[in-house]
Amino acid sequence: MSSITQFFRNVSSEMRKVSWPKRKxxxxxxxxxxxxxxxxxxxxxxxxxxxxxxxxxxxxL
Known part of the structure; x- marks a missing residue:
């Protein structure tokens, strides 16, 4: 169960690092x-x- 929790923490951490494109x-x-x-x-x-x-x-033909 700990590995699943760690996985989602890592996902959350990586999502904060993403540079999302601006609207334009x-x-x-x-x-x-x-x-x-x-x-x-x-x-x-x-x-x-x-x-x-x-x-x-x-x-x-």
């Missing part, structure tokens, strides 16, 4: 992540569309 930084990071996800989703959707059309064209 967090907003910037969030916008960056969402933009990157949207761009990659569009990119892979385009690649998927090209490959699908190519395979359909080859199979229809």
């Amino acid at each position: 930084e967090l907003t910037g990071y969030t916008i960056t992540v969402i933009s990157t996800v949207i761009i990659l989703a569009l990119f892979f959707a385009g690649i998927d569309l090209v490959i699908s059309k190519s395979i359909r064209l080859i199979l229809d």
